[in-house]
Amino acid sequence: MQAMDVKDIVIVGGGTAGWMSAAGMSRLLGNKKINIRIIESEAIGTIGVGEATVPHIQYFNRLLGIDENNFIKQTNATFKYGIEFVDWHKIGQSYFHSFGPYGMDMEGIHFHHMWLRQQKTGTAKPIDEFNLQIQAAKVGKYAPARPDLKGSPLSALSYAYQFDAALYAAFLRNFSEKNGVTRTEGKIVKVTQAANTGHIESVTLEDGECIKGDLFIDCSGFKGLLIEETLKTGYEDWSHYLPCDSAVTRLSERMTELPPYTRATAKPAGWQWRIPLQSRTGNGYVYSSQFLTDQDALDSLSQDLDTAPISDARQLRFTTGIRKQPWNKNVVAIGLASGFLEPLESTSIHLIQTAIARLMTNFPDMSFNQPDIDFYNERTKTEYVQIRDFLILHYKATTRNDSPFWNYVREMSIPESLQKRIAIYKENARLYSEDKGLFNHSSWFAVFNGQGIHPQRYHPIANFLDEQEMKRRMEEIHTVTQKCLSIMPSHEAFLAKLP
CATH class of the missing domain: 3.50.50.60 (FAD/NAD(P)-binding domain)
Known part of the structure; x- marks a missing residue:
């Protein structure tokens, strides 16, 4: 040395x-x-x-x-394909942020531009139907990626763990x-x-x-x-920008069926997570103490558990x-x-x-x-x-006005870096992955679209593709995605067969 x-x-x-x-x-x-x-x-x-x-x-x-x-x-x-966001844009609506891509990029531009072109004419299928991981998550299926199947949606499956x-x-x-x-x-x-x-x-x-x-x-x-x-x-x-400063957590019994995703449900003063493990379920309410008392947070969390509690509550404070x-x-x-x-x-x-x-x-x-x-x-x-800007977007892009907390985050000032990103997307749906950031264009699109931010236009190159050819390609991608879904095993079955 x-x-x-x-x-x-x-x-x-x-x-x-x-x-x-x-x-x-x-x-x-x-x-x-x-x-x-x-x-x-x-x-x-x-x-x-x-x-x-x-x-x-x-x-x-x-x-x-x-x-x-x-x-x-x-x-x-357990395996995780992404996160389901419930009641974030408005109460009664949910969307998925998937780790995998939507469809397949064409003509050198991202797939969502082609989908937006079809959406303008009223002929587009729901965007989730072009994302294999979202489709699998919704029905409790899981399979690892198959990189040997080049061009197949199965080759692009990306997962994490819970x-x-x-x-x-x-x-x-x-x-x-x-x-x-x-x-x-x-x-x-x-x-x-x-x-x-x-x-x-x-x-x-x-x-x-x-x-x-x-x-x-x-x-x-x-x-x-x-x-x-x-x-x-x-x-x-x-x-x-991110006013939640508290969390109360509590474990509950294992879910009967293990969904391959995390769920984040928006609540009057923050949001509640649900994380399914093979042994139990993790739960927590992240909230702002300015808008909710600790006792009310605990009561709300306990009331909304999907399975019976098996631990005492734990309180956290943070900035x-x-x-x-x-x-x-x-x-x-x-x-x-x-x-x-x-x-x-x-x-x-x-x-x-x-x-x-x-x-x-x-x-x-x-x-x-x-x-x-x-x-x-x-x-x-x-x-x-x-990452901070990505999180802020979830709060800022809401139409909820049912509580002082949501009124605050909807109306708060946001960083200039996020203002610029929102302005660009609103104009022409363009998304940039900056400096090898954690969240790519698919992630940003999932939240923009899921939170109800819709662009005025799409990338002009999307118009260069003949309408019939574009329709054929979109149908083919949709059909292949559904076929891949049909051969995937359930998440439970996959876990049970692990050696």
Whole structure:
């Protein structure tokens, strides 16, 4: 090793963020003679970042060499094709945000432009009928992608997981410890900084043990023990745009039939999630305490459970936003310590994953080069802002006026970046995937269309295709989609047959 190389990494906090960090770094750095130590306290426990994910988690599991079937069994997981949004645009209406594409792009433009052309003439079939994953989700079917079937809708199936986050953390702990990660049980009572640089030098536990480190990973949750309580980094508050600041959660019995999707139902002061696992159902009401009391939130959640409750309720408080510097000096905050975006689109675990990947790309030596740190922070904020804007759209694009909460979000000012995106779509239905953002054009279209934002026009190239030829192609795509649906097994049957 070079004299300037980092030798000791200390991860403060366990849970999903801590053990994902430990697993990822031990996999990538395990043969580099770097010591990785994680400090967590069973007495403190973990908040958990949710049980639903986006498809990118597959890349993380593959990086670790995790067998998918074993992972499914160990975490009581189910498969997820997307999210159903109920009562968001208006009460009584629902739509799906699918992880898969609509139809097939033609003439160099996205499929939705061709569909909009047909819609203008009143001849278009419902857009959902051109999305295999939405069709499968509605009838409880599931199958993995078939990349060998080029051109078939089956080749483009994209899925994520719904799992028990605590079991996933335990699964990764086992992986990490086998990879050489050392776990230390205990509470941190003192943090020591270098007098000349302000860098963290060590942390001291209740029992007096002093643990030194070169690089510290703060996975201490909302508390931000190192990044905020010690380094006073500061926080950029986005609660104006996303006013929900509370959640009450409660587990309920397993659903009889396991739908391969998460459901988010809009309510008078926020929204309620339902996440079906093989062992139980996860439920929670995310709401604004400005418009709803905690007791009323709990009563509403309990009343709207699809299965009988099997746990007491748990209360959470949070502020949507991001640390002003997720990486400050020799501390990198990951997970809730770095920022929080409500779990409306299941992005919490994804943000942990990308933070780990970004840190590995910009892995420091003992000089802790500030331009590298600045780049990491800029990229992190860009990612948070892109997801933030996508979440805001769900609230802003509503016609609901049945409660003060919905009146507020419908009328609130929004970021200029989202204003521009909405204006472009309203004019000509054009959608852009910026800077490798998490959500592609299909995702943005799903929410725009589902929330009732309809463009005046579509891409002019859609008019270049002969009307009869376009009709033939659209019919063929529709027919093939329905045929693929007919051969897919049920989600329950697929899970039952896993070895």
